[in-house]
Amino acid sequence: MMKTGKNLLRILGIVLLLAIATEGVAADSEIFNDTIERGNGYQINNYVIDVADVFTEEDSKGASIYIYRKNEEIDNKFLSVNDTYSFDFEDEGEVTVKIIKTAGSALPRAQLSIVLSDYSLQNLHTNKVINGGHDEATFAGTPILDINKNLDSDTIKSGETVKVTVKVQNTGDDKATDVVFSDPMQENFVLEETFVDQMGPMSIEVDETKTIAVYLLKATESGNLTLKPTTATFSNTVGQDFSQATSNTPSITVEAAEKEKAVLNLTNQASSLTIPRGDTVTSTINIKNTGEAPAETVNINLDIPDGMEYVEGDNEIEIIDGAPQIYLESLGEGQEKEISFSVKANEMGTYNLSAQLSYNNGADESINTEAITNNIHVKEGRFDFLLNLPIYVYVLPILVIIGVGGWVFYKHREYKF
Amino acid sequence: MLNVLIIGNGQCGNRVLDAINKEAFGKKSKFAKFYSKQKYKSNVETIAINTAINDLKELEFTKAKDRVHIPHLHGVGANRNVGKQVFEENKEHITRKVEDRGPFDVAFVITSSSGGTGSSFTPLLVKELKERYDFPVYSLVVLPFREEGTLYLQNTAFSLKEIRESGTDGIILADNQFLKDLGGNVQSAYDGINGMIAERMMFLLDSMDSEMMMVTDLGDFQTVMAGGAGLATIGYYRADKDLPVKTAIQNALAPSGLLFSTNVYEEASRAMVIIKGDNEYLSIDDISNEIEKLSANVGHVFKGIIVRKGEYPQVLVVSTMESASEIENLYNVAIDAIGQEREKKNRIENEKEVDKAFSKIDGLEPHY
Numbered sequence: 001m002m003k004t005g006k007n008l009l010r011i012l013g014i015v016l017l018l019a020i021a022t023e024g025v026a027a028d029s030e031i032f033n034d035t036i037e038r039g040n041g042y043q044i045n046n047y048v049i050d051v052a053d054v055f056t057e058e059d060s061k062g063a064s065i066y067i068y069r070k071n072e073e074i075d076n077k078f079l080s081v082n083d084t085y086s087f088d089f090e091d092e093g094e095v096t097v098k099i100i101k102t103a104g105s106a107l108p109r110a111q112l113s114i115v116l117s118d119y120s121l122q123n124l125h126t127n128k129v130i131n132g133g134h135d136e137a138t139f140a141g142t143p144i145l146d147i148n149k150n151l152d153s154d155t156i157k158s159g160e161t162v163k164v165t166v167k168v169q170n171t172g173d174d175k176a177t178d179v180v181f182s183d184p185m186q187e188n189f190v191l192e193e194t195f196v197d198q199m200g201p202m203s204i205e206v207d208e209t210k211t212i213a214v215y216l217l218k219a220t221e222s223g224n225l226t227l228k229p230t231t232a233t234f235s236n237t238v239g240q241d242f243s244q245a246t247s248n249t250p251s252i253t254v255e256a257a258e259k260e261k262a263v264l265n266l267t268n269q270a271s272s273l274t275i276p277r278g279d280t281v282t283s284t285i286n287i288k289n290t291g292e293a294p295a296e297t298v299n300i301n302l303d304i305p306d307g308m309e310y311v312e313g314d315n316e317i318e319i320i321d322g323a324p325q326i327y328l329e330s331l332g333e334g335q336e337k338e339i340s341f342s343v344k345a346n347e348m349g350t351y352n353l354s355a356q357l358s359y360n361n362g363a364d365e366s367i368n369t370e371a372i373t374n375n376i377h378v379k380e381g382r383f384d385f386l387l388n389l390p391i392y393v394y395v396l397p398i399l400v401i402i403g404v405g406g407w408v409f410y411k412h413r414e415y416k417f
Numbered sequence: 418m419l420n421v422l423i424i425g426n427g428q429c430g431n432r433v434l435d436a437i438n439k440e441a442f443g444k445k446s447k448f449a450k451f452y453s454k455q456k457y458k459s460n461v462e463t464i465a466i467n468t469a470i471n472d473l474k475e476l477e478f479t480k481a482k483d484r485v486h487i488p489h490l491h492g493v494g495a496n497r498n499v500g501k502q503v504f505e506e507n508k509e510h511i512t513r514k515v516e517d518r519g520p521f522d523v524a525f526v527i528t529s530s531s532g533g534t535g536s537s538f539t540p541l542l543v544k545e546l547k548e549r550y551d552f553p554v555y556s557l558v559v560l561p562f563r564e565e566g567t568l569y570l571q572n573t574a575f576s577l578k579e580i581r582e583s584g585t586d587g588i589i590l591a592d593n594q595f596l597k598d599l600g601g602n603v604q605s606a607y608d609g610i611n612g613m614i615a616e617r618m619m620f621l622l623d624s625m626d627s628e629m630m631m632v633t634d635l636g637d638f639q640t641v642m643a644g645g646a647g648l649a650t651i652g653y654y655r656a657d658k659d660l661p662v663k664t665a666i667q668n669a670l671a672p673s674g675l676l677f678s679t680n681v682y683e684e685a686s687r688a689m690v691i692i693k694g695d696n697e698y699l700s701i702d703d704i705s706n707e708i709e710k711l712s713a714n715v716g717h718v719f720k721g722i723i724v725r726k727g728e729y730p731q732v733l734v735v736s737t738m739e740s741a742s743e744i745e746n747l748y749n750v751a752i753d754a755i756g757q758e759r760e761k762k763n764r765i766e767n768e769k770e771v772d773k774a775f776s777k778i779d780g781l782e783p784h785y
Contacts, residue, residue, distance in 0.1 A: 407451070408451055411451045412451075414450075415450055415477065415479070416481055417473050417474050417476065417481040417484045
């Protein structure tokens with residue numbers, strides 16, 4: 001039976017609420033018709049109608065009423081029985097007070113009729129008798145949430161992170177209650193790490209500042225980007241809801257990330273720095289990619305100076321138009337190659353072997369560099385002294401050799417049958 | 418200076434001739450022909466004649482122009498009849514080679530008695546030379562190993578006879594069998610015998626054209642060779658240390674010094690002894706004593722002495738023989754060989770009877 005009774009009350013309540021709701025902005029609504037003792041008041045939202053004094057004498061039955069908006073007196077009036085007094089209520093409403101009667105002696109009291117006009121009752125959050133009058137009334141304020149979304153840098157590169165700090169301060173005159181924040185996902189960023197995440201619900205006292213969120217966003221695209229705002233829904237102490245608060249929308253410039261590049265280190269070393277003319281010297285070229293990207297179209301031209309002659313080399317060396325060259329399609333990160341070739345010294349002198357390197361560093365940049373051996377001194381060959389001898393020194397032995405050869409041939413033919 | 422012609426006929430003659438040409442270079446290496454000159458005292462012309470071209474190609478010290486190839490297959494196959502026919506067909510060609518090199522004072526024709534070309538060419542060639550020229554022609558005939566076969570023995574018997582009848586002025590014999598018996602195997606004998614003959618021929622040529630303390634010359638040689646039965650041999654000894662000259666003479670006359678088995682003291686008719694060496698080794702008394710000893714047994718002995726400073730004594734003896742028991746022995750063996758060959762021929766004739774038996778089925782066919 002108890003359960004059935006409770007359900008019935010709930011249904012009645014709902015019906016009443018529906019009736020009030022469908023009533024909309026009623027033209028006149030008597031919200032109070034009862035007695036109020038002297039010294040007490042009646043609060044309608046932030047307005048208080050204090051019944052300051054009650055006169056019960058027959059010739060002067062009436063009451064003095066004072067109208068307060070919060071603690072500010074906005075008017076006072078003595079009303080005789082059946083007199084009415086109206087004052088503006090909030091933005092568009094109007095309250096009309098009428099003294100119905102007065103009574104009592106030791107504890108005088110007045111019966112008031114309070115009618116609310118042009119006001120939606122749905123917005124009525126306080127509607128009650130206040131013992132002690134407006135001094136004892138509790139007024140509802142307006143919390144103002146100032147949400148600040150701050151970035152630790154206004155310019156980053158793609159792939160880098162930016163630290164986002166969201167703080168809120170209640171700059172209103174009432175405590176914000178049931179505060180719930182919403183911080184949407186940011187386009188062109190990914191959440192890298194979260195340090196603080198307090199999205200509510202919570203309460204924020206007047207002038208109180210709270211750090212709502214601290215997190216790192218990693219930029220995935222470049223450009224001038226604007227972060228979406230953080231929003232908050234909240235109520236004041238009497239449960240009055242307010243429009244959502246919205247933070248600022250900080251902008252950040254995300255620069256395109258710098259491409260990784262190949263860096264080729266080239267060395268060129270000769271096997272010997274002093275050789276006799278006619279001998280060969282071996283040059284060893286070492287090329288290593290110390291960068292962070294593969295090098296492409298690696299080309300090394302081996303410059304053989306006049307007076308020297310290319311003899312042979314490793315398989316990587318090709319002879320193009322008579323000049324030895326090395327071509328590598330690519331040289332990966334950390335990859336190293338060592339290529340050797342030998343040249344013959346035909347003339348005395350001091351020479352350098354130059355290796356001229358060109359490559360694409362992976363960032364569409366063409367890099368040119370060069371590696372040169374130390375000086376190679378080509379001294380006189382073992383038999384060069386022969387070249388300095390007078391011609392007859394050659395002629396005589398040659399004549400002797402020819403003579404001996406001719407003689408041997410002659411004798412051979414003489415005895416060959 | 419004498420003009421000397423030396424002809425080597427056939428394989429054996431070619432090789433002995435080549436050995437003489439090598440000896441003329443002075444016992445030097447095989448390359449001596451490239452840097453040295455032949456040391457003939459006389460004007461010596463050499464001709465190697467052969468029907469086998471390969472034999473001519475083997476020669477190393479005989480000039481190509483001195484090698485005369487008479488084309489006939491690759492030799493005459495030890496058949497003297499064929500050899501004679503080939504010579505007759507080519508004798509003008511051969512004699513023209515001689516004519517081109519002449520004139521000569523003396524000629525030596527070297528041959529084997531047993532082979533084909535040499536044994537058949539030599540009698541005819543000697544005859545041709547004697548008919549065309551008036552210089553003496555001597556034949557140096559190498560006798561075969563007795564075990565070399567019946568054909569060679571048969572050839573030896575006939576060729577030696579024909580050479581003797583060809584008009585030759587003398588036959589110098591060298592016997593492979595005798596020389597081999599002195600020591601060594603057949604291979605070393607072949608290698609050594611040619612060298613021994615060459616060494617003696619060089620000494621002989623040298624002695625006939627040298628200035629001597631006591632003179633022997635070509636005339637003396639002719640006189641010696643004209644004595645006896647027309648057969649001669651040569652003895653030789655070269656001391657390789659300080660040795661009395663009389664010992665050297667005795668060694669030259671000993672079997673080990675001779676080219677043919679004979680007892681000079683018993684079978685010789687005339688002799689010529691040439692001694693060469695440093696004056697300190699040439700004791701006239703010793704020489705005279707040894708020559709007198711030889712003369713007492715032989716008859717006349719020509720002697721010549723050539724003084725060569727610093728050389729140990731060397732002795733060459735040329736001796737003609739009145740008789741040669743070894744030749745008689747050889748002909749006895751040769752007669753047996755001729756008999757064996759005749760029997761073989763008869764057997765071949767009998768085999769022809771077998772051919773008649775086979776001929777009985779000529780014209781018939783087998784039926785199955």
